[in-house]
Amino acid sequence: MENAAVSRAAIPDSSASGFSRRKLWNQGAKCLIWASAIFTCLLLAFIIGYIFYRGVPYLSWELLTSQSSYVKKTIGILPNLLNTLYIIVVAMAVVLPLGTGAAIYLTEYASNKKLVNLIEFAAEALTGIPSIIFGLAGMVLFSEMFGLKQGILAGGLTLVMMILPVIVRTTQESLKTVPNAYREGALAMGASKWHMVRTVVLPNAIDGIVTGCILSVGRIVGESAALLFTAGFGLVLNDFVTALESSSATLTVALYVYASERGETGVAFAIAVILMTLTLLLNFSANMAAKKLKNV
Amino acid sequence: MRAYFDQQLDLLKDEMVYMGGLCEDAIQLTVDALLNGDIKRAKTINNMMSQISQQERSIENICLKLLMQQQPVARDLRTISAALKMVTDMERIGIQACEIAEIISVGNIEKATDKVDFQQISDAVGNMVHMSLQAFGDKDMELANEVLKYDDVVDNLFCDIRSDLVAKLKAGSNDAEYLMDMMMIDKYFERIGDHAANIAKWVNFSITGEIEIIE
Amino acid sequence: MNTIMEVKDLNLWYGDHHALHDISVDIPQNQITALIGPSGCGKSTFLKTLNRMNDLVEGIKITGNVIYNGENIYAPKVDVTWLRKRVGMVFQKPNPFPMSIYDNIAYGPRTHGITSRVKLDDIVEKSLKDAAIWDEVKDRLNTSALGMSGGQQQRLCIARALAVEPDILLMDESTSALDPISTGKIEELAVELKKKYTVVMVTHNMQQAVRVSDYCAFFLLGDLVEFSETEQMFSVPKDRRTEDYITGRFG
Numbered sequence: 121m122e123n124a125a126v127s128r129a130a131i132p133d134s135s136a137s138g139f140s141r142r143k144l145w146n147q148g149a150k151c152l153i154w155a156s157a158i159f160t161c162l163l164l165a166f167i168i169g170y171i172f173y174r175g176v177p178y179l180s181w182e183l184l185t186s187q188s189s190y191v192k193k194t195i196g197i198l199p200n201l202l203n204t205l206y207i208i209v210v211a212m213a214v215v216l217p218l219g220t221g222a223a224i225y226l227t228e229y230a231s232n233k234k235l236v237n238l239i240e241f242a243a244e245a246l247t248g249i250p251s252i253i254f255g256l257a258g259m260v261l262f263s264e265m266f267g268l269k270q271g272i273l274a275g276g277l278t279l280v281m282m283i284l285p286v287i288v289r290t291t292q293e294s295l296k297t298v299p300n301a302y303r304e305g306a307l308a309m310g311a312s313k314w315h316m317v318r319t320v321v322l323p324n325a326i327d328g329i330v331t332g333c334i335l336s337v338g339r340i341v342g343e344s345a346a347l348l349f350t351a352g353f354g355l356v357l358n359d360f361v362t363a364l365e366s367s368s369a370t371l372t373v374a375l376y377v378y379a380s381e382r383g384e385t386g387v388a389f390a391i392a393v394i395l396m397t398l399t400l401l402l403n404f405s406a407n408m409a410a411k412k413l414k415n416v
Numbered sequence: 417m418r419a420y421f422d423q424q425l426d427l428l429k430d431e432m433v434y435m436g437g438l439c440e441d442a443i444q445l446t447v448d449a450l451l452n453g454d455i456k457r458a459k460t461i462n463n464m465m466s467q468i469s470q471q472e473r474s475i476e477n478i479c480l481k482l483l484m485q486q487q488p489v490a491r492d493l494r495t496i497s498a499a500l501k502m503v504t505d506m507e508r509i510g511i512q513a514c515e516i517a518e519i520i521s522v523g524n525i526e527k528a529t530d531k532v533d534f535q536q537i538s539d540a541v542g543n544m545v546h547m548s549l550q551a552f553g554d555k556d557m558e559l560a561n562e563v564l565k566y567d568d569v570v571d572n573l574f575c576d577i578r579s580d581l582v583a584k585l586k587a588g589s590n591d592a593e594y595l596m597d598m599m600m601i602d603k604y605f606e607r608i609g610d611h612a613a614n615i616a617k618w619v620n621f622s623i624t625g626e627i628e629i630i631e
Numbered sequence: 632m633n634t635i636m637e638v639k640d641l642n643l644w645y646g647d648h649h650a651l652h653d654i655s656v657d658i659p660q661n662q663i664t665a666l667i668g669p670s671g672c673g674k675s676t677f678l679k680t681l682n683r684m685n686d687l688v689e690g691i692k693i694t695g696n697v698i699y700n701g702e703n704i705y706a707p708k709v710d711v712t713w714l715r716k717r718v719g720m721v722f723q724k725p726n727p728f729p730m731s732i733y734d735n736i737a738y739g740p741r742t743h744g745i746t747s748r749v750k751l752d753d754i755v756e757k758s759l760k761d762a763a764i765w766d767e768v769k770d771r772l773n774t775s776a777l778g779m780s781g782g783q784q785q786r787l788c789i790a791r792a793l794a795v796e797p798d799i800l801l802m803d804e805s806t807s808a809l810d811p812i813s814t815g816k817i818e819e820l821a822v823e824l825k826k827k828y829t830v831v832m833v834t835h836n837m838q839q840a841v842r843v844s845d846y847c848a849f850f851l852l853g854d855l856v857e858f859s860e861t862e863q864m865f866s867v868p869k870d871r872r873t874e875d876y877i878t879g880r881f882g
Contacts, residue, residue: 308684309715
């Protein structure tokens with residue numbers, strides 16, 4: 121009883137002064153939060169607005185469907201669009217089976233929990249490494265050791281190194297969201313482990329896996345640093361097979377080339393518009409895919 | 417754990433013992449009336465009987481409430497179901513005592529010249545009732561088995577009195593009506609003994625879970 | 632009483648924890664056997680040894696024999712998928728797959744290689760009828776199983792387990808997440824099922840054990856204290872510890 125009395129006295133009295141001070145704090149904090157929210161939105165709007173303002177006038181059908189010509193003094197980014205597409209195809213073709221396979225092994229089969237934790241930690245650490253370092257490593261590994269020429273293949277494989285941890289982690293996380301009860305239910309009916317993974321786990325994790333892939337494609341589209349040394353700066357139109365081993369600039373690299381080496385800021389902004397639109401579209405479609413697949 | 421339930425079971429036991437006490441009182445009253453010819457007292461038996469009936473109802477209520485609320489199993493279930501059976505036997509004991517008191521109050525006893533001795537059999541059944549309830553209260557199987565053995569003693573006493581009555585009739589007694597009444601009283605005492613034995617059997621059931629089939 | 636499964640000297644360890652001690656019991660055929668005991672007594676663990684669902688747990692060690700169909704189910708040559716097909720299981724919480732009702736039931740048969748639509752139709756109908764839920768779902772076989780009520784979902788899970796034609800059905804507290812009416816339906820179903828199958832159920836509900844089961848096994852701290860006919864156990868238990876537990880005076 122005595123204790124109760126003491127503890128009641130210890131609770132601060134909500135007297136008039138205390139109350140108004142707290143109210144002031146509350147409102148001050150609220151204002152700060154609002155201010156930062158508005159600032160962030162304004163920043164985004166400003167960047168998008170400015171890029172569109174500078175870039176849209178340079179956008180033309182010709183720009184999108186031709187290659188640059190020194191003779192005609194025209195600039196076209198079709199090769200770069202195609203190169204971006206090629207590199208997406210190469211990187212995803214390698215990273216998807218590798219990444220999902222590794223994730224399935226890690227979450228469903230691996231029994232050494234310490235090793236799994238170590239791999240997860242390593243994968244997470246890898247995602248924080250600046251991409252230029254991946255570029256450097258890719259150059260040493262693919263160009264110097266394996267003797268690949270600068271091109272889509274070397275660039276794509278470098279991107280695989282960079283994206284693999286992301287794909288593994290997102291796939292792992294979406295596999296983990298599949299309730300264990302589903303696994304038990306399937307196993308209790310005499311399903312083999314692989315059958316269980318294929319028929320119950322993967323279909324229920326597909327939304328997360330797809331979202332992870334789309335976001336990875338976004339990273340590929342936006343990546344430049346890792347490709348400078350590996351994919352090269354080539355602005356010539358090539359077919360897929362030739363492009364694998366010939367210097368090919370993706371959109372982002374082309375942006376860098378046109379802006380810094382040719383002084384074509386207008387074209388650079390036009391490319392920026394395309395890149396912005398692409399990334400926004402990819403993010404949007406990732407959201408859509410996640411929602412759509414979740415509802416099945 | 418289950419403190420409330422245990423408390424209710426204790427209450428049930430107390431109520432049972434109290435009802436047993438009422439039955440003993442009823443027997444005592446009829447025995448007094450019979451041996452001392454106290455007809456006025458015999459007439460108060462109805463009052464006692466209604467108390468016994470009320471007690472039977474209230475014990476039944478406790479049992480039904482416990483069955484419903486606690487859904488007892490094992491020894492609890494046996495205790496409660498035994499109690500339900502035992503109150504019936506106790507109520508019968510009360511009724512037999514009533515019947516004896518009624519015969520006494522009709523008044524044929526006073527006219528009789530050659531009285532029959534009920535001292536032994538009435539003591540015996542009084543003991544049986546007392547012991548069987550004691551056995552229930554203490555969960556004492558030995559005592560219950562003793563009651564069962566005692567039943568034979570009562571049966572023998574019943575036969576003795578019966579032979580005595582038959583002999584008197586054969587000798588051409590003038591108190592034929594009286595002797596008929598005495599025969600009935602004899603039988604009632606014997607029945608009280610049977611009910612006491614039944615109670616002892618239910619006591620054994622509540623302890624072991626085994627029911628001896630009564631032929 | 633025929634014995635369908637014979638457990639002999641079964642010991643089980645989780646790492647260093649000795650969870651089951653020398654369990655020996657004969658599971659009677661076409662009867663319902665209830666496993667009762669306080670939480671953590673090993674009854675669920677024991678249930679899972681009967682179809683080797685414990686294999687999934689890390690650091691587990693099992694010794695002793697579980698004889699089914701003439702062989703020890705822990706013998707190296709035994710195919711676990713075959714065993715689990717013969718010894719089905721229903722879990723505590725209903726766990727239908729997020730698929731249609733039809734696909735849920737057809738999952739097991741498909742797993743075991745049945746692809747003919749006609750056959751699958753037959754199996755689905757028969758299983759749902761056996762689980763007494765056919766009338767409730769026959770008009771919406773192609774809707775998601777997740778749209779059903781909890782009780783229906785659990786009966787669907789029973790139907791799903793029956794679809795692979797098991798001998799034995801293990802039920803791990805399968806009514807504990809359900810309301811009394813659904814529980815009643817599943818209890819009735821269990822009694823109906825014992826005509827064709829053998830049922831072994833873990834339950835925390837004493838009254839359920841009394842109502843439904845024919846035999847009862849009482850586990851305490853990893854020991855099988857008493858195995859007897861349910862009626863016997865709940866009227867005159869042999870062991871003092873059983874009596875204390877079932878009358879609620881445990882501990």
